[in-house]
Amino acid sequence: MTSPLRFQIKQKSTETAGARCGTFALSQSTPAGTDQQHVKRSIETPGCLMYSQRGAVPHLTPDNLRQQDFGGVNVSLEQILQTDQPGSFSKWPTTSPIPQFKDYKFTLSEYLRLQDLIVFCDLRDFSYAAETFRHPTPGTKKLASNTDYHAVLSTPKGIRHLTLEDYLKTVRHYRPDIVVALADTIAESTNPNEKRVRKGVERSIKWLDQILLERVGQDGTIPDRRLEEEKKRRRERKEKKRSAAAVAKAAAGEEQEKEQEKVQEKEEEIHIEPIPTEPWTEVGLFAPVGGAHLEESRIWSAQETAKKEGVDGFVIDTLSLSVLEKETRLKHVQTSLDHLPSEKPKLVYGIHAPEDVLEAVTMGIDLFDTSYPFQLTEDGKASLYYYGPRPAGQDKSNSQTLRSINLWDDEHGDKFVPILNGCGCYACKDNKHTRAYINHLLKTHEMLATVLLMGHNMFQYSQFFALVRESIQDGTLQEKTTAFRTTFGKEPVRTLEKHPNQIIVEFALQKRNQRLEGAEEAVVGAIGMGGPSLGASLGASLGAASGSSSSSNAAAVEDVEMEDGTKSKKRHETEADGENGGAKDEVVEKKVKKAADSSSPQ
Template sequence: MAPLNFDIHQAPKEINSTARLGTLSIPGSQPTDQHDTLGNKDAKKRVIETPGCFMYSIKGSVPHLTPDNMRLQDFGGVNVSLEQLLQNDQPASFASKWPKFTLADYLHLQDLILLCDLRDYVSPNPAEKLGPNTDRHVLLSTPKGIRQLTLNDYLQVVRQFRPDIVVAMADNVSLEKVKEQQQQRKTEKQSEAGQEAHAPGEKRIKKSIERTLKWLDQILLEREGKDGLAEDRKMEEEKRRKKEKKEKKRTLDSESTANADKRQQLEAIQPAMQTITTEPWSDVAVFAHVQGALLEQERIRSAVETSARQGVDGFIIDAASVLAIKNATTTATETSSLETKEEVLRLVKVSLDHLPLQKPRMVYGIQTPEDVLKAIALGVDLFDTSYPYQLTEDGKASLYSFGDNVDAIPADINSKNDNRWINLWDEEHADKFVPILVGCECYACKGGRHTRAYINHLLRTHEMLATVLLISHNMYQYSKFFFNVRKSIQEGTFEKHSQAFHARFGVEPVRTGEKHEAQLVVEAALQKRNQRLEGPEGGVAPAIVLGEGQDKQEANGKKRPEVEGKEEAEEIEKKEKKAKKELQDNSADH
């Protein structure tokens, strides 16, 4: 039995689109709307409707969501980055403490399809800091620092963790320091030579493809219970023997010639290599990375040769690294940003055109709704939920929609933001006692229980409930977006609705990483408070003494921050009660 099922229900209907409908499931799965109880070991896996998403996670947990709230989201899988989980002694400690536990058991994700990759492709590009990989290992940024992970280590992790889908170890290239370019800049006497990151060259890209294909072949052999590492051990053994031979020869040459016969006997003794048999793990599906970076011909070669491997169950196209390379080589303007995204999508299409249609394709680094629509039109099946996570981190709430109701949501007339989202850090929302989005059925909006003013207050008082409500809303809107996309593909209106979406919501502004002014003020106040609590002795809070400075502050009419926050909360509560009463009176009059 195959470890993974991918069924295509509807082939592309429209001329200018290759969007298709399908389902990704584990044998014995059930529809996504049947939510199992938390931690139920007998729970059946959900089904991911495609085009669809894996939930983005940090250390195995979906950010800002408790497990019960996570299961309210209409997504059937979770993407876990192994580099965030690995300790120095793992998987050894994991296997000794929980020998019968898989990673899904440990994380209580038995009812979700679990996909594991080595790296987190959402966080800022780590490869620039880690350095290049080698034939023997890749470099990972773990909680305990930078770690070398060999293929043997990787296979031990897979055997113990047993995810539903594992992404084969790959040599992903990104921004690396090219010695030839550095040397050229040194001769030109540029002071910043050697400090800049440059796109990888053709030689480096070809090497990455060869390494990735070799590791993929070894992983597929190991999954069948065969010795995939025999060739590596043979090479290591040959190196060891050559080294020992030189040492022994040097020792014997220093002695008398009477030991010549003994030397010949030592050289003739070479123990035979032993083949190691392992337990197969055929219950784990394998997705393979498609490489090639910016070189079109190499992307084609990687796609063709990867597709030729019969045991591959799906494909990963890393657009995140390509986007990072392109951004580093272009000027950061709005025009260049659009051109860069179009170029990245063109390179993604080059890879997609040479992949088999009957297997799922997942892409990293394509997040915004308009880019997702373009990728779906190219034939991409799977994405992740990093976009709603990034909106939440910025204090933003989604307003966009897709389909027949694209014009049903009015833009805020006085809003400084794009009409696809609002930033609840803005002062203008401090007195808006309305839901984030009227008619939204998410946990935050349903029943009008949480208002924009309330979330604005939570953000400014650094309450964790703010991000809980925001992520609940943003995840719900993202899932609704994909639901309407699948509906439009089924009805043959995907191209029409995509054009309407672009006309209505435009292009997502470039995410610069800059924080809102109010957010900076709050974080500065928190940092100052933490320093005060730690005290001069490091960790010891000083006694609170009413001093001259505090007397002056009270004399000037200034109040302590905690008093101001309490009064602000009481004032907001009064305004909410007043607004609800006015609504009730108006409805009674009518």
């Protein structure tokens, strides 16, 4: 079968055994006259897929998304699967609504309006495969273990079980450009035992075999259906034998029992008719390579997966290694790579920081994701790092030892300079947006703050990869990597503590929302009363919602005015703002004090 993907290795590093430059693209067949918006980009490797949440790259508007120098988007199936799917796809269009594509099937790319980008669809969101990154949905319950019949997903609507049949049905309707085979991933376990690890590898290889058959139009579910039929017949025989045992012994003794056993042996012959299936050979297929922390299991998984024809690339498991030290994780990744064919692309999750990416590149990893700039943006940080010589236009006021700055810090409130001099991103170019302006946007909770920060951090990450590819081509990878580590050191360990200013803003928003919700409930209650007294009831309810302690405050103000005069009265009105959102609210005061007493800002 001809692969729908093209991976061309342009040049291998002369310094390391694994590093190489290449191009990753789709073999496209588009109608004549197709505009550029519907032609898939290619990805230069080493490179990145853009991290997304529910099919959208966080914080980026569609026009800013197109300005990014990345050719693909990583989409998590557990985040985009609709409530009625995969049970029903009745609302999913069958053909493309675009006139020149009317003879083509409607795809996930069109649904997400990502026709010009390679859509890479994986089962889960693996951006939290490193200990320094938050789970995108904090508080998510621990998932149950996968079984031989289904994988467990954590969707926005709760925990769901995805069977192989459901997976295949979803792929046939979504038609992503690339899909990762269903796998039994061991999630965030400190020390899974050998039996569990081997079972996970065995289950993943079995599912991969079935998916490869289905991809070319053959029935891959025959083994499962035969097993189910065997279990069903075994239960029926057991029930019949139990009910007829006493009668059989009394009537015919041992001879009749032997006859029954012969009949049972004949019944064991099970014939399963294959079900015609629709092939989906235009969809690329990446195979997961697991094995957790056990070297033998990782070797076995890599060797067995490498034997499969029809696999276009590999995804190296790191989720099961998330609790291990960074050096140990990279060692296990190398173990898997040693037993995979070099001519096919490899993707890895959980390796984000620039110095870790450099290490993985020297090992032979081709694709990563953009979780790193996303998490910097979530923390209010802006990238300052660079690879190789200091870029032209950057002055020495930008510290050579700082890889990022936190724009929540008060010190940036009066700095009317770009985030990074010489940066070509939308935020920095022509000094359009200054550090002081973004600091103000963060503190006023304006969404433009994260739009600008995400655009900047993504631009710097893309520049970093471009310079890494250049260093592989000119033979300076080792030299520049050593210089980078000397200049910037190691990525600081990321904690879950928020910046004190961020805590203050978020609590202020929380109190405001509580007041608005209270007012809304009061209005709904007043309207529900109806009748002639609706107006009076509505006014009373709104008054109660906006200031439930207004009467007690007024009395207190009067007392203070009689004793202390006008100045004391004004001061008291400011401090006694009541339970519904006063600036000195006891809960907020404790949180702010705790934030102020905490360690220095991130």
